[in-house]
Amino acid sequence: MDTGSSLLWVQSRPCQFPQCLNLSPRYDYTKSSTYTPLPCSSEYCNFDEQPKNIMCTNFVPCFYKTTYVQSVDSRGHLATEQLMFRTSDGGMSVIENVVIGCGRPKRKLEMEGQIMTGVFGLGFKTTSLARRLAKFSYCVGNVKDPNYGYNKLILGEEARTEGESTPLYLINDFYHVVLEGISVGETRLSIDPNAFQWNGEEETGVIIDSGSPATWLIKEFYDPILQQVQSLGDTFLTRIPKEKPYLVCYKGTIEQELEGFPTITFHFAGGAELVLDTKSSFFQEQPDEFCLAFLPSYAKTGIGDQTLIGLLAQQNYNVAYDLDGKKVFFQRIESTRLVIKLVHRDSIHSPYYNKNDNVTVRVKRAMESSVLRFTYLQNKVRRTLPDNDLQAEILPSTDSSVFFMNISIGQPPIPQFTVMDTGSSLLWIQCLPCKHCSKQFGPIFDPEKSSTYFSLSCNSQYCHYAPHGRCNFLNQCVYNQTYIHGRPSVGILAEEQLIFKTSDEGSAAIPNVIFGCSHENGNFKDHQISGVIGLGSRKLSLITQFDSKFSYCVGSIFDPYYGHNKLILGNGAFIEGDYTPLEVIDGQYYVTMEGISVGEKRLDIDSNTFRRNKWKKSGVMIDSGSATTWLVRDGFEALREEVQSLLGMWLTRYWYNSWALCYRGMINEDLIGFPVVTFHFAGGADLVLDTGSLFVQLEPYAFCMNVLPSESSGDNITNLSLIGMLAQQNYNIAYDISGKRMSFQRIDCQLLEE
8 A cells, every 4th residue: 555656556477576475366458358458559658668669549558667665666557446345344346447556576576574565545646536626534443563463444435534634745756744743742942844845846745655654754753753752752761782883772662661751743724633642652662662753854765855753643544635636634543442241250240140159159169160271271381282272171161261252253243151261362153054063152153144244264374363264165274272172163254343342331333353153073071162262362362353452350250240341452441550570481471570479477488489480381370260279289278378367366277278378257247358469560560359259168167278289180280370250340340462461450430430
């Protein structure tokens, strides 16, 4: 996509590797029934590449040559052809008689190391499809996030010309705007507004462009903005020297180092503005290095004294071009935020709710399911199969799952009751025709009856990430989700509309969600689940389709009447409170726990006890599927001994099993005044556990500490610790995967803004 050129061209036969990308099949106009060559007498033929010794007639083809940066060009002949576009709702759109170039590049056309098969020119000259349709807009999210899948181009009258507008000037193949000034925070920089004006020369003025991520500024603009940024950044950031002196880079990550950094605003004629947050003003060059996204024009070949506004400055805006009205519109698109109601297995809103169950039954079921869950995770870590997203036979199951979500799939929508799981990444739903299907609540989804279902081919980029992905005879992408025991889950990778039940009792429809349409399912224990929503970090996860951010807030787990448990997906997830580094290993979430306190007393635990070590298969995992917390022996024994020393003086021990620390009594009566237990994490983040998060009422007359030693599951190979959901209750737990951090915010979930 290129707003700086007006021709749409594709490589076509004859065109040989390496100049052309070695695709199969390659476009061959001789085999297309909708292809029509254009003669040099055509109104579209305004190129200077016609043979000088041949008279231009209706029988002589129109030759073209278009040149790009670094002496790369494309040459060939013009034609009209039918184009088919894959639309954002999974359908197809056809446009007839589009002017195209049947091209044979002189050299490879590359962008960021990838060879292009053509260029979609969105300029304003007669050959441009944008000129024909008069309007277009694009909306780009996180430019640097390869998992972001919601970037859109809209052509024609459907383009959203909304928001603030500024005059648009069509000059020398480029779209020019009038930039009047720049602000950093509340400070308007001292810049002569005439410095940005086009003065009639080719290489002056301000261009708005789609081909460059960075923004390139003339010296009059670059110097004052650099000085302002350096005055703020150099005082508290560590500068990294670069071979190219105009690159301004610092040590760290944008999320952690630039919290509170002011926005940068571009002011345009007519009152329109582009407001740049830190992810639009800087880019993450390396995991521990970020750089200023403004560069001096003198350092870029071919743009002279022009200012060029790149895509990073435009991200999170809908930028609309009205060619007839000669205006460009900037409309900021608010962060994606989907708030979903979570349903606990024993909630009155769950189909599994049994009014005859008392708290003892619910607690024992949760403890038993936690054992199964932890065993599954230990098996997964021990086997170390990062490419297969391995799951144990106990997942998914209502007996080993804590939270569920009500969703609907397809059009018309079919309701589903699905498992929430941070330990896996694939979202899959049972589909007809179905082999070995569970007897789920409600009807099984039939993709043939849905107007929004779209199966993915083997050529799809997502098929590469499918578990054991392969092709079937219909060229569909088949996944095979293997399990430790029992049958696998096998089906077709597809896109479909999902409708989520939101926390305000409404609903939200999300199109084009990647999911597994499962036609053969594992031999699961309860035979009643309808699917799994994996919240892991891998490519196919729902999380990666929502900008790699999510949070959940859970109140009292064992209160069946509590109805404010929430999952929040997208950029609008509440990433607030205390932060700690987040490490993603084989799709699992790890944090670094540094110690434990009981009241004001810091327990004597070696700092290496909880440290992640891939050879010892150790570390601390944070999980949504286990109510219980599990600690390696040294950490568990230190906590148990301290709790025993406090309770053993006035309470009587109760034997439940050899691992559990239990006492006779009631939590809300006998533990009044018991000190809080604090889990300390790297970066200064804490999880503070009161008695309701540390203990469970096992019997009406006895309670137990809800922390168990990791070895009690029978696994003596791994040294895995796990923070369970009871320890996380009354916290908003936020995952910022791209920022590699997690936050803990203690809060009543009911108080979270909708």
